[in-house]
Amino acid sequence: MPEEVLFSSEQQYSREEVATYLHNVADKLAAGEAITLSSGSESTTMDPPARPTFEVKAEREGPAAGPAELSIEFELEWDEGDSGSESSDSELRIE
Numbered sequence: 001m002p003e004e005v006l007f008s009s010e011q012q013y014s015r016e017e018v019a020t021y022l023h024n025v026a027d028k029l030a031a032g033e034a035i036t037l038s039s040g041s042e043s044t045t046m047d048p049p050a051r052p053t054f055e056v057k058a059e060r061e062g063p064a065a066g067p068a069e070l071s072i073e074f075e076l077e078w079d080e081g082d083s084g085s086e087s088s089d090s091e092l093r094i095e
């Protein structure tokens with residue numbers, strides 16, 4: 001399935017600034033509200049269902065012998081029009 005990027009932003013921020021963005025997303029999710037992403041003239045609004053799929057991934061990208069790029073990725077995923085009523089058997093823990 002082809003991918004269409006609806007919004008993209010990549011910049012360096014302090015840990016505190018990243019935490020503020022994540023808190024804002026968490027507050028919107030907890031309130032059941034849509035999330036609007038904007039940067040400059042680019043903007044998109046997404047309204048996750050009650051139970052989206054939540055993917056957490058830690059990655060190392062780069063050569064096996066040498067410096068690599070590390071990342072932690074958080075992704076909410078759902079089908080358009082999906083109510084998100086599926087559940088998972090295992091519980092995620094982030095410590």
